[in-house]
Amino acid sequence: MTKTNFDDALKQQLDTLPEEKHPERDLWRGVALALENEADTSTAKPGWRSGWAAMAASVALIAMVSWYSLQQPSGPTEPSAITGEALVQALSQQHEQQKQALLVEYTDTPALADNWQQQLDELDDAAAAIKAALAEDPDNPALLRMLQNVYQQQITLIERVHAPKWQRI
Amino acid sequence: MEQSSCTVVDAQETFSRAREQTLIESVKGGDTLAYHELYDAHVKRVYALCYRLTGDKALAEDATQEVFIQLWRKISNFTGQSRFSTWLHSVAANVTVSYMRKQRGWFQRMFSIDESEAQYHAAPADAHSIDLEALIVRLPERARMVFVLHAIEGYRHEDIASMLxxxxxxxxxxxxxxxxxxxxxxxxxED
Structure with missing residues (x-):
């Protein structure tokens, strides 16, 4: 076999080399722990805490933007079976039940982030601020959507810190 | 028909890039959940590079973790002038070389009598059943690193010389x- 054959064969082999390879063990947990330690030892670097604080702040910001945009008389509001304070109450009650059920489910499951409850509290604060605004304007659809969004973020937070993807495989 | 499928592919690629850009910005802001998603998207490619450079699964796994720990610190340096995957590959190659230096002593690894006895073993008999990756892993360390960086990753010898x-x-x-x-x-x- 000639040199040319080898060059061609090598090129062909290189072209078909897979771009990806699956590691045999989960590597994320070690990375996550290192990042968590880094966040604990460094106050300058944004980490878990400020990440979630930023999310809560952005929720409040979006709420404000939605608030102002919906103050414009653009059209009729969506009809709903229940409205106003009753709707807020139903939404909150349903969410609280779902949240408590999840917390019970994950009682014995170690959380990936040790400050997740603080993050949960921050989202609670955001929900309380939106509910206070709703008390003034109970039928505002943008505020209702934002409340729903914050509640959904709490559920996602609880699920993700207790059952991250690498554990679901 | 073909044109419309190309459009869908283009749209998907645009969407993926936009999604990746959003993730990168979130990670720059300290969002570790976004970082997990970014990790999931790239870990297999990074591991493939680490495995070929180190020639050892355990070392490659450790190096991959080191790459993603370093990436968390370095991602603010990514300006978006190149594709993220290209930039990440460059970070991964440098971090892995640096990591290998720390393991078992760079001096010993680079200047000992050239290590692997695998080169004296019999060659695969059938050219059609060649597993190039397995052969690359059998190469002596310096030869392997240079081959991977030049032939697979496309680095110039000048850059490789500087890296190594x-x-x-x-x-x-x-x-x-x-x-x-x-x-x-x-x-x-032989020639």
């Missing part, structure tokens, strides 16, 4: 050595 702390001529010589070994293992005659 060797002369440009040495990089070329190691590449030639790797080729000769692969040639023999793949069952081709």
């Amino acid at each position: 702390g060797m002369a440009v001529g040495s990089s070329k010589a190691q590449f030639h050595r790797a080729r000769q070994l692969l040639k023999a293992w793949m069952g081709y005659d």
Whole structure:
């Protein structure tokens, strides 16, 4: 076999080399722990805490933007079976039940982030601020959507810190 | 019909890039959940590079973790002037080389009598059943690193020499050595 054959064969082999390879063990947990330690030892670097604080702040910001945009008389509001304070109450009650059920489910499951409850509290604060605004304007659809969004973020937070993807495989 | 499928592919690629950009910005802001998603998207490619450079699964796994720990610190340096995957590959190659230096002593690894006895073993008999990746992993360390960086990753010998702390001529010589070994293992005659 000639040199040319080898060059061609090598090129062909290189072209078909897979771009990806699956590691045999989960590597994320070690990375996550290192990042968590880094966040604990460094106050300058944004980490878990400020990440979630930023999310809560952005929720409040979006709420404000939605608030102002919906103050414009653009059209009729969506009809709903229940409205106003009753709707807020139903939404909150349903969410609280779902949240408590999840917390019970994950009682014995170690959380990936040790400050997740603080993050949960921050989202609670955001929900309380939106509910206070709703008390003034109970039928505002943008505020209702934002409340729903914050509640959904709490559920996602609880699920993700207790059952991250690498554990679901 | 074909044109419309291309449009869908283009749209998907645009969407993926936009999604990736959003993730990168979130990570720059300290969002570790976004970082997990970014990790999931790239870990297999990074691991493939680490495995080929180190030639060892356990070392490659450790190096991959080190890459993603370093990436968390370095991601603010990503300006978006190149594709993220290209930039990440460059970070991964440098971090892995640096990581290998720390393991078992760079001096010992680079200057000991050239290590692997695998090069003296019999070559695969059938050219059609060649597993190039397995052969690359069998290469002596310096030859393997130069071959991976030059032939697979596309680095110039000047850059490789700088990364590995060797002369440009040495990089070329190691590449030639790797080729000769692969040639023999793949069952081709000597020149």
